[in-house]
Amino acid sequence: MFAKQPYIDGKLVDAGEVFEVINPATEAPVGTIVLANADAALAALDAADKAFPMWANMPASERVKWMHKLRDAVIEHEDHLRTCVHLEMGKPWAATKDDYDMLVDSLNFYADEIMAIKGEELKDKEGTHTHMLTREPIGVVAAFLAWNFPLLNLAYKLGPAMASGCPIIIKPSMQTPLSAYAVGELCAKIGLPAGVVNIISGHNREIGDLISASTIPAMLTLIGSTQTGLHVMKAGSTSIKRYSMELGGNAPVLVFADADLDLAADTVVALKYGNSGQICVAPNRVFVAAEVAEAFTQKIVERAKATKVGFGKDQDIDMGPVIDEGSWKRIDGLVQDAIANGATLLAGGGRPEGQDIGSFYAPTVLSNVTDDMRVCREEVFGPVINLMQFTDEADVLDIANNTDAGLTAYIFTQDQDRADSFAARLRFGEIQINGVKYAINLPHCGIKQSGIGVDCSHLALDEYLAPKRVSRAIIK
Known part of the structure; x- marks a missing residue:
């Protein structure tokens, strides 16, 4: 079992309540962490605040050297970091590489991006002044992370914060804190300047609200639910702050009659059963043209039944458990509600055969789903594919847009004009056509x-940097 500590002000801190981390696949403890209390949260805020002048004024080239040192330590400890994710989530071993790779990619990408930023000279209409536009770090950042991609979510915040010169307080979920705490161990190992990075986990009401309400952070950034985002913004209203938040999704998939059905089925299944459906961009509502609905449904059901569920490092496993029993019950409640209201269960539902221990939910397919069912109105965040038919393109566009969420939408068609038309009219921050692609250089936004x-891409740096104009009168 791992035993890990918070990282505050350049040191690993040993005092505090000890909390057991449970593997949702085995229901057994896999490690302990020392939780941060209110005093620890205040210490992290103070450390970050004190570090800001030093870190902000350090030449970008020197900050980049520290980023490269941390990257090298991450690479050296790949197996340990991936093992932490594997155990705290019950995630298939192969899938842990996505988390790990994003951390390396983020440190590399933002180290390069910050060096490419230059000042911009602005023209003066009257010729009486010179004007230089620069960007400088906004201040201390506090980041609240979701549990579904422990290292990937951390990477989204750590890279741009370090590059821009903003000290950061990272609060991972208590359900998956091991890998984040392991990053804190690496920061301590390389001797990162004190206060630049602080990693603490604890009860939201004890330390989350305290951090949000503090006037020290210049920005609160979050990966989580829309409800959590609203709560953080309310708690943070003690001062003027920036907010950067990636929140809930309700992604539609539009499969037109001319679509490559195998490609569409492979993509939907990979997104919906990968990470057990616990992905903010996972398809939540799959609309299929009526003339190909039967064929597409058959392909989805075949793939669902072929999906291998389990836990283990050396096994060929496609899908692990959902995060805990509470999540299992919530997902099952949505499935049972849909069935009670007329949906047809074609595959899965409940526990997979042979999985009596752990919070495993079977890869599930529902047909005859209607848009007014809870399973379509709420984000499932689990391995459930909801199939609906459409005959009218204008109607399906309206239904797809009929949601408060606006993260991702998917289009499958061979008609480029149709793809462009729907991409322009779908009210979502990301439109994926005939496939899916995510990378650190591509903006992720809702x-x-x-x-x-925005998370990822050069645009994310804008969240951490403030524009600054220096105007100088020309003396004649």
């Missing part, structure tokens, strides 16, 4: 109630 601001 609209409506799915968030504010």
Whole structure:
């Protein structure tokens, strides 16, 4: 079992309540962490605040050297970091590489991006002044992370914060804190300047609200639910702050009659059963043209039944458990509600055969789903594919847009004009056509109630940097 500590002000801190981390696949403890209490949270805020002048004024080239040192330590400890994710989530071993790779990619990408930023000279209409536009770090950042991708979510915040010169307080979920705490161990190992990075986990009401309400952070950034985002913004209203939030989704998939059905089925299944459906961009509502609905449904059901569920490092496993029993019950409640209201269960539902221990939910397919069912109105965040038919393109566009969420939408068609037309009219921050692609250099963003601001790409740096104009009168 791992035993890990918070990382505050350049040191690993040993005092505090000890909390057991449970593997949702085995229901057994896999490690302990020392939880941060209110005093620890205040110490982290103070450390970050004191570090800001030093870190902000350090030449970007020197900050980049520290980022490279941390990257090298991450690479050296790949197996340990991936093992932490594997155990705290019950995630298939192969899938832990996505988490790990994003951390390396983020440190590399933002180290390069910050060096490419230059000042911009602005023209003066009257010729009486010179004007230089620069960007500088906004201040201390506090980041609240969801449990579904423990290292990937951390990477989204750590890279741009370190590069921009913003000290950061990272609060991972209490359900998956081991890998984040392991990053704190690496920060301590390389001797990162004190206060630049602080990693603490604890009860939301004890330390989350305290951090949000503090006037020290210049920005609160979050990966989580829309409800959590609203709560953080309310708690943070003690001072003027920036907010950068990636929140809940309700992604539609539009499969037109001319679509490559195998490609569409492979993509939907990979997104919906990968990470056990616990992905903010996972398809939540799959609309299929009526003339190909039977064929597409058959392909989805075949793939669902072939999905291998389990836990283990050396096994060929496609899908692990959902995060805990509470999540299992919530997902099952949505499935049972849909069936009670007329949906047809084609595959899965409940526990997979042979999995009596752990919070495993079978890869599930529902047909005859209607848009007014809870399973379509709420984010499932589990391995459930909801199939609906459509005959009218204008109607399906309206239904797809009929949600407060606005994160991701998917289109499958061979008609480029149709793809372009729907991409322009779908009210979502990301439109994926005939496939899916995510990478550190591509902006990840939502609209409506799915968030504010951007993760990934050069645009994310804008969240951490403030524009500054220096105007100088020309003396003649």
